[in-house]
Amino acid sequence: MRKPPNLSYGVDDTPPLGVNALSGLQHVGLMSIYLIYPALVAQAAGSSVEVAAAVVSMTLVALAIGTLLQAVPLGPVGSGYLCQPIPSVVYFVPSLVAAKHGGLPAVFGMTIAAGVLEVALARALRRLRALFPAEIAGLVVLLVGIATGVVGLRTALGAGHHAGPPSSIDIGLALLTLVIMVALNVWGRGPMRLFCVLIGMAIGYLAAWGMGRIETVELSGAVAGAVFALPGFGHLGWGFDASLVLPFAIAAIAATLKVIGNVTTCQKANDAEWVRADMRSISRGVAGDGLGSVVAGALGAHGLNSSTGAVGLASATGVTSRRVAYSVAAILLVLAFVPKLGLLFYLMPRPVAGAALVFSSTFIIINGLEIMTSRLLDARKTLVIGLALVFGLAVEVFPGLLEILPPAARVALGTSLVLGTLVGLGLTFLFRIGLRRTATIAVPPGAVDTKALEDFLEGHGAAWGARRDVIERAKFNLAQSIETLASSGVTGGALEAAASFDEFNLDVRVSYDGPPLELPEKRPTNEEIMASEEGERKLAGFMLRRFADRVSVAHRNGRSTVLFHFDH
Amino acid sequence: MELREEQVSGVTALAVRGRLDSTTAPVFGQKLEEIVVTPKSRLVVDFGNLEYMSSAGFRVLLVAAKRAEEVGSRLVLCGLSPKVRQLFDLGGFLDLFTIVRSRDDAIAAAQ
Numbered sequence: 001m002r003k004p005p006n007l008s009y010g011v012d013d014t015p016p017l018g019v020n021a022l023s024g025l026q027h028v029g030l031m032s033i034y035l036i037y038p039a040l041v042a043q044a045a046g047s048s049v050e051v052a053a054a055v056v057s058m059t060l061v062a063l064a065i066g067t068l069l070q071a072v073p074l075g076p077v078g079s080g081y082l083c084q085p086i087p088s089v090v091y092f093v094p095s096l097v098a099a100k101h102g103g104l105p106a107v108f109g110m111t112i113a114a115g116v117l118e119v120a121l122a123r124a125l126r127r128l129r130a131l132f133p134a135e136i137a138g139l140v141v142l143l144v145g146i147a148t149g150v151v152g153l154r155t156a157l158g159a160g161h162h163a164g165p166p167s168s169i170d171i172g173l174a175l176l177t178l179v180i181m182v183a184l185n186v187w188g189r190g191p192m193r194l195f196c197v198l199i200g201m202a203i204g205y206l207a208a209w210g211m212g213r214i215e216t217v218e219l220s221g222a223v224a225g226a227v228f229a230l231p232g233f234g235h236l237g238w239g240f241d242a243s244l245v246l247p248f249a250i251a252a253i254a255a256t257l258k259v260i261g262n263v264t265t266c267q268k269a270n271d272a273e274w275v276r277a278d279m280r281s282i283s284r285g286v287a288g289d290g291l292g293s294v295v296a297g298a299l300g301a302h303g304l305n306s307s308t309g310a311v312g313l314a315s316a317t318g319v320t321s322r323r324v325a326y327s328v329a330a331i332l333l334v335l336a337f338v339p340k341l342g343l344l345f346y347l348m349p350r351p352v353a354g355a356a357l358v359f360s361s362t363f364i365i366i367n368g369l370e371i372m373t374s375r376l377l378d379a380r381k382t383l384v385i386g387l388a389l390v391f392g393l394a395v396e397v398f399p400g401l402l403e404i405l406p407p408a409a410r411v412a413l414g415t416s417l418v419l420g421t422l423v424g425l426g427l428t429f430l431f432r433i434g435l436r437r438t439a440t441i442a443v444p445p446g447a448v449d450t451k452a453l454e455d456f457l458e459g460h461g462a463a464w465g466a467r468r469d470v471i472e473r474a475k476f477n478l479a480q481s482i483e484t485l486a487s488s489g490v491t492g493g494a495l496e497a498a499a500s501f502d503e504f505n506l507d508v509r510v511s512y513d514g515p516p517l518e519l520p521e522k523r524p525t526n527e528e529i530m531a532s533e534e535g536e537r538k539l540a541g542f543m544l545r546r547f548a549d550r551v552s553v554a555h556r557n558g559r560s561t562v563l564f565h566f567d568h
Numbered sequence: 569m570e571l572r573e574e575q576v577s578g579v580t581a582l583a584v585r586g587r588l589d590s591t592t593a594p595v596f597g598q599k600l601e602e603i604v605v606t607p608k609s610r611l612v613v614d615f616g617n618l619e620y621m622s623s624a625g626f627r628v629l630l631v632a633a634k635r636a637e638e639v640g641s642r643l644v645l646c647g648l649s650p651k652v653r654q655l656f657d658l659g660g661f662l663d664l665f666t667i668v669r670s671r672d673d674a675i676a677a678a679q
Contacts (some may be wrong), residue, residue, distance in 0.1 A: 421629050450589050450620060472651060479589075480622050487590045487624070529623075530631050540623035543658050 156354025392420020
């Protein structure tokens with residue numbers, strides 16, 4: 001492992017105390033934005049101000065523990081990277097449903113169940129990747145983003161909380177908050193951009209107070225009282241509701257997929273020689289993340305999941321040392337004993353909270369789209385994504401759609417996230433019928449159409465849902481190898497190429513009559529390349545070897561087969 | 569493959585469109601030779617519309633670069649897509665050529 005030059009302090013380094021503390025403070029500032037989720041969940045459960053503050057405080061405690069579980073590897077738990085959790089939006093949506101149907105005990109109990117599932121999934125990551133291809137993983141993230149945006153709009157406009165249209169003041173406050181967040185994010189620099197959500201919330205809060213949208217007596221209650229106090233435990237209680245298994249199971253799977261992505265990003269960011277993902281570290285990361293949610297549920301807190309924002313912040317600041325986790329945990333624990341923080345989030349005017357959710361949802365939506373389009377899409381995948389989206393959104397647009405179902409089923413299926421994911425998964429498995437995972441093409445000697453060869457792999461890659469970057473490498477290797485063979489005149493008969501794919505491997509085989517293709521490990525010199533076509537062929541062989549993850553050449557009875565293996 | 573040549577401020581800008589493989593590389597190589605053989609000539613090759621480049625393309629480019637160096641001509645490449653840039657990196661060619669992002673930057677660098 002080699003530390004990349006852009007990092008000041010890599011994962012194994014020990015930054016000075018000042019750098020460590022400042023980094024910790026930045027991370028906590030970013031994490032605090034998401035404290036809005038436990039506050040809203042507590043509100044949805046009809047909790048009192050004190051209980052909501054306690055939920056926020058215990059979430060801070062859970063975050064501290066979750067941060068250490070992730071960054072400090074211990075046995076089968078913890079990736080060892082600074083990719084700490086936040087109160088996660090993937091748990092926010094099902095937690096709202098649980099809060100409305102079973103109160104906080106249902107939220108905490110189901111969060112524990114989801115965390116346990118995530119820990120179990122840590123042992124089955126390969127199977128998970130096969131069952132949940134990128135288009136489904138991206139779809140889940142996209143649906144989470146859309147659901148968050150819809151909740152944000154409803155919260156901002158007071159839908160369901162009072163009869164009649166939203167007030168112009170509410171609309172004005174929501175727009176003001178959103179505009180500030182957007183403006184700072186687009187045109188702001190440094191801390192202004194980094195903390196655009198917090199700044200927007202603060203200004204929206206002040207504006208709401210100025211307009212009389214926050215009762216002075218509520219604010220006085222928040223201001224009065226001790227600064228430091230032990231978090232309350234009176235809200236603790238755990239329940240289990242079978243009708244909530246599906247939404248929380250999907251949340252656990254989405255959380256797992258997110259950790260896989262985040263830990264992989266951390267591995268790449270901390271190793272200039274990174275070639276492929278270290279699945280053991282990822283598995284430990286998923287286990288640590290799941291255990292964090294188990295702890296959260298047990299403590300009466302919101303479900304947690306590794307933060308992509310934290311990973312991005314660490315890379316951007318050049319400080320990825322796992323020792324920063326100690327600062328983060330320490331600051332979080334201190335804040336857990338400041339109940340006013342929880343009150344601040346509980347009292348946050350709905351338009352301001354809603355605007356923050358709408359803002360956050362945009363990045364989640366785009367993240368989902370990026371994951372989906374990281375793979376080649378064909379007609380099958382287009383239909384999977386499109387139909388899943390339409391059916392998922394139908395639940396939001398026509399809430400009465402599921403009235404024909406029993407009440408328990410309505411709870412289980414009644415969110416765009418669950419219905420959309422189920423439709424997507426169902427169609428994915430259905431469309432695998434008739435899908436061959438191997439393909440061959442015969443290339444007559446003397447007439448090499450490299451474009452046709454590339455199109456062959458491109459088309460099949462789309463049908464298989466292969467990663468775009470892997471298919472691009474395979475396309476080059478197929479075209480270059482056959483071009484080299486044809487130009488060297490070694491082929492006595494037809495060239496044949498075959499490609500086979502599963503979620504973890506792409507193999508391209510080129511078979512022909514003739515001696516084995518030379519694939520040098522060392523680059524020929526410029527003089528050798530220029531001197532003759534032999535030098536050019538050596539260059540081709542060198543590039544072919546480098547582009548594949550593994551090559552092998554076999555020769556039997558005058559026939560040669562070159563295998564290019566690409567890890568997927 | 570299509571080649572489009574134009575003169576800009578004393579620099580020959582050659583835009584390559586399509587595929588550079590063993591079939592088309594000789595034509596490309598001949599065009600490069602025609603231009604760089606003139607001592608102290610200035611040539612920009614724009615790969616912005618290049619779809620594919622094989623070892624044959626790299627070989628003719630290498631030959632042209634050597635020729636340019638011999639006669640004091642200057643050769644600048646531009647418009648490399650991420651895919652083509654990766655091929656240059658793979659073949660160990662990134663450090664052998666002057667490569668800039670845009671055509672305008674290339675023309676300025678060639679002057």
